[in-house]
Amino acid sequence: MNKSDSEKVVITGIGVVSPIGIGKDAFWQGLKEGRNGIKPVTLFDTSTLNSKLAGEISDFKPEAILGDKGLRNLDRTTKLALCAAKLAMDDAVFRITEENTNDVGVVLGSTMGSVRSISEFDKSFIKGGLRAVNPALFPNTVINSPASEISIWFKIKGFNSTISSGFNSSLDALEYARNFLILRRAQAVLVGGVEELCEQTYKGCYKLGFLAGSVNGNKELCAPFDLRRNGAVLGEGSVMFLMEMHETAKRRKARAYGTVEGLGTSFDSTRTYQYNPRGTALKKAIKNALSRCNKSANEIDCIVSSANSTVIGDYSEAKIIASFYGDEKKPIVSAVKSMTGETFSAGGAFQVATGLFSINNQCVTPTINYKEHDARCPVNCVPNQSRPLSVSNVLVANSSPMGINSAVIVTNAGID
Amino acid sequence: MATERADLENEIRKLIAKIFEIEPEKITPSAHFVEDLGSDSMLALEIMAALEKKYDITIPEDQLVKMATLEQVTKLVGSLMKAKN
Numbered sequence: 023m024n025k026s027d028s029e030k031v032v033i034t035g036i037g038v039v040s041p042i043g044i045g046k047d048a049f050w051q052g053l054k055e056g057r058n059g060i061k062p063v064t065l066f067d068t069s070t071l072n073s074k075l076a077g078e079i080s081d082f083k084p085e086a087i088l089g090d091k092g093l094r095n096l097d098r099t100t101k102l103a104l105c106a107a108k109l110a111m112d113d114a115v116f117r118i119t120e121e122n123t124n125d126v127g128v129v130l131g132s133t134m135g136s137v138r139s140i141s142e143f144d145k146s147f148i149k150g151g152l153r154a155v156n157p158a159l160f161p162n163t164v165i166n167s168p169a170s171e172i173s174i175w176f177k178i179k180g181f182n183s184t185i186s187s188g189f190n191s192s193l194d195a196l197e198y199a200r201n202f203l204i205l206r207r208a209q210a211v212l213v214g215g216v217e218e219l220c221e222q223t224y225k226g227c228y229k230l231g232f233l234a235g236s237v238n239g240n241k242e243l244c245a246p247f248d249l250r251r252n253g254a255v256l257g258e259g260s261v262m263f264l265m266e267m268h269e270t271a272k273r274r275k276a277r278a279y280g281t282v283e284g285l286g287t288s289f290d291s292t293r294t295y296q297y298n299p300r301g302t303a304l305k306k307a308i309k310n311a312l313s314r315c316n317k318s319a320n321e322i323d324c325i326v327s328s329a330n331s332t333v334i335g336d337y338s339e340a341k342i343i344a345s346f347y348g349d350e351k352k353p354i355v356s357a358v359k360s361m362t363g364e365t366f367s368a369g370g371a372f373q374v375a376t377g378l379f380s381i382n383n384q385c386v387t388p389t390i391n392y393k394e395h396d397a398r399c400p401v402n403c404v405p406n407q408s409r410p411l412s413v414s415n416v417l418v419a420n421s422s423p424m425g426i427n428s429a430v431i432v433t434n435a436g437i438d
Numbered sequence: 439m440a441t442e443r444a445d446l447e448n449e450i451r452k453l454i455a456k457i458f459e460i461e462p463e464k465i466t467p468s469a470h471f472v473e474d475l476g477s478d479s480m481l482a483l484e485i486m487a488a489l490e491k492k493y494d495i496t497i498p499e500d501q502l503v504k505m506a507t508l509e510q511v512t513k514l515v516g517s518l519m520k521a522k523n
Contacts (some may be wrong), residue, residue: 094457153487154486156487158484
């Protein structure tokens with residue numbers, strides 16, 4: 023076995039709970055159609071705000087996926103992640119048994135997942151004193167609770183970790199899972215990201231001026247790369263993957279959707295909560311990811327961008343991606359967040375799932391709501407409609423206003 | 439008096455059934471929470487907190503061991519309510 027074979031990890035299961043569909047097939051159909059998951063928020067009151075939209079999962083019924091029992095005290099974040107984990111394992115036809123449970127791990131990207139639970143817990147104490155507090159809700163207030171609940175729910179006994187690195191959490195989680203597999207410290211890993219939509223996060227982002235429509239006079243819309251864009255629209259959801267070594271997957275005759283190659287990452291220490299218009303760190307991250315899998319930018323068929331309709335974020339990401347191609351070739355760069363909204367810690371996992379869709383369906387996904395061209399974003403963003411494309415290698419680029427920037431390459435290696 | 443006690447027992451049965459996520463009928467007066475109904479320490483704490491809130495009482499920590507069946511809980515809550523009034 024050569025080195026690359028011994029390091030080949032594949033995705034054998036995809037579980038998605040998203041604003042454009044629940045389950046991998048519904049999500050993929052949504053991507054293909056360019057379905058809009060952005061709608062007026064119903065989970066909380068937005069009447070005092072100028073922003074009123076989000077990628078809310080209005081029809082989320084966890085009991086339909088997990089059964090009626092045991093959900094009572096779990097928060098929305100945990101239920102989203104549990105559903106995605108169940109769907110991923112079902113999709114992979116993977117069962118936890120007494121024999122394999124010690125070799126299965128869980129790693130989940132989540133950063134703001136417990137904000138609402140902390141806030142609601144505190145509120146009940148402030149309003150009613152200690153007597154009003156339900157001790158069973160306290161576990162929800164810690165950030166590693168959703169990952170732990172996954173292991174508890176499915177009786178998984180291998181490692182359990184939570185990665186909270188903001189926008190890059192899911193991609194960092196994928197790298198973490200890869201390392202466990204390559205070091206042969208796990209046979210299979212449930213890996214992904216989750217973030218729920220809640221009043222606390224929404225209003226926090228609103229006050230920061232991060233949301234579309236949050237600045238007076240701006241129209242609220244989710245239109246990455248479009249000249250009219252003026253901020254992000256939040257989304258929610260969870261994507262979980264079952265990741266295995268290629269040889270393990272082959273042995274159990276599992277279907278592989280593709281390979282996730284090594285992560286490239288770089289920290290931009292210039293600002294706080296602002297995108298760096300120069301995109302220096304993103305450029306390094308992409309270079310790093312390409313060199314880790316010995317590929318050149320020209321071998322990349324399309325790019326799944328983290329563009330989220332923010333003015334500087336989309337501009338710097340488009341500019342950096344374009345810089346890898348020169349003037350003669352306009353790269354194909356689609357923004358899945360135009361359909362789902364900004365799903366924060368889950369965003370990277372959504373992008374990887376989108377890349378796997380493109381590889382398995384030979385189709386590039388659209389950037390919806392695109393109308394007015396912005397010359398400062400020199401990419402082909404696949405406006406509004408998906409289209410057939412021969413896809414073997416996808417670059418997932420993830421820029422962030424919180425410093426960490428990263429990139430991974432998703433390839434068709436391992437698909438038999 | 440007996441009716442009052444039966445009413446209280448029924449109320450508590452419903453509250454506990456909700457926490458255990460089982461049918462109220464399964465909680466007979468003498469069914470043991472841990473051995474017969476699969477309870478654990480977290481559920482016990484939740485029951486305690488819910489009872490304190492509902493009946494505006496304080497259950498001393500050392501009484502937790504005496505809360506193993508519906509009969510015992512009803513007796514304890516009844517006496518704490520009586521002491522309060």
